[in-house]
Amino acid sequence: MSLSPNNKFHSDTDLHKTDCSELNTISRKRRHPASEWSEAIAELSREFKNTLSDWRRDLESSVKGIADNVLSIKSDLAALTQVTSEIKNDIQYLRSEQSVMKQRITELDTKYDDLAREIDDLKNSVQFLGNDQSDLSKKVGECSERMRESTNTQHTVVELVSKIDYLEQTARSCNIEICNVPERRNEDLMSLMTNIGTSIKFSIKPSDIISVKRVPHAVQNNNKPKNIVAKFTSCILRDNILSASRLHKGLNTQQCGISGTSVPIYMHEHLTLKRKKLFRDCREAARIHNYRFLWVKNGTILAREREGAKSFAIRSYQDIARIRSGSEIKQVAADPAN
Structure with missing residues (x-):
């Protein structure tokens, strides 16, 4: 293995080996005239100025847009502020209304509770009244039944009274009642009847008389003489005697042989107390309404307003009411003129 240095990175220290001509050539290439630099700098300055101008215009446009946006935002903020103020006012108003509503709801709740209690009381009262009504209905039913029974009883009583009155009047069908004859001690009523027959020109014999007596008044404090009833x-004999007395007219005590002051004597059919009272009331009604004729025949009261008018019977107070209205309720064939 070689220990020589690596030749990958090395420098050539021998500068003289470089070509000087090449260096000169490079230096000549880097040199520029002054006018070229001035023009370059001027061009660069113009471009920079244009760029700055464009930037200024863009910036001014942006600033103006921002200013417009700011103004718009301010306007919107002002409107929003007003709207917000109105909303606040509305919210305040709604809060006050809500407070009032709460108060009213509270009052309504109180009233509802009171009303509920009253309804409960009414329900109890209605229930109580319903029970009472049920009891009352039962009682009314019982009373109605009793009233029907009472009405039936009253009708029965009326019928019985009418029948009794009819029977009493039938029992008196042969009687004559003589009124206004002065009372004398130890008087002879039989002789009186004979004298009356002589006065009216109709013979009355003792054998024609079953009984003759004085009867007490219906009213105790009556000071008039007691009436005489002759049976x-x-x-037929009774009716003939009455007809003779009507034809005679003006019978008095002097004609009958009774001493003292002469007083008129009246003879008529012997009526029951009920029919006597009815006859008195009929006479009063006839006097008020100008009825000229009122008489009794066979126990029945008859009335006629004038000559030629129809006669009718009066058997009850309802018939007197019809007399007062001027109506004739029943024609009777019997007439005293016939």
């Missing part, structure tokens, strides 16, 4: 043997 005859037949209805």
Whole structure:
């Protein structure tokens, strides 16, 4: 192995071996005239100035654009600020409204709770009333049933009263009631009846009379003489005596042989208390409404407004109401003129 130095990197120390002509040639090539350098520098300066001018124009354009953008941004910021202010105001208003709404909701909650309690109370009351109504309905049903029974009972009572009145009147069909005859001690009523028959020119014999007596007044404090009731043997005889008394007209105590002041004597059919009261009320209604004729035949009250008018029967107070209205409710074939 050789220990000689590596010849890869070596320098030639012998400068003299270099060609001087070559050096001169190189030096001549590097030299330039002054005008070329001036022109190069001027060209470079112009290019640099143009470049700077372009940069300045670009920079100014950019700055102007930036300024415009800044102004636009400022305008937008101002508008945004106004919008933001309005939004803040709206938010403040909404907050106040929200506060009011919360308060109202709280009040509504309170009212709702109160209303719920009232509804519960009403439900309880309705339930209570429903129970009461159920009980009341039952009671009303019972009362209705009782009222129906009572109505039926009343109808039955009315019918019974009418039947009793009819039977009582039938039992009096042969009776004559004589009013306003002065009372005397130990008076002879049979002789009185005979004298009355003589006065009306109709013979009344003791055998025609079943009974004759005075009857008490319906009202205890009546100071008038007690009426005399005479019961005859037949209805025909009774009717004939009444017809004779109507034809006689003006019978009085003096004509019948009764001493003292002469007073008129009245004879009519013997009516029950119910029919007497009805007859009194009929006379009052007839007087008010100018009915000229009012009489009793066979226990029935008859009325006629004037001559030639139809006569009708009065059997109840409803018939008196019809008299007051001027209506004739029933024509009766029987007429005292016939």
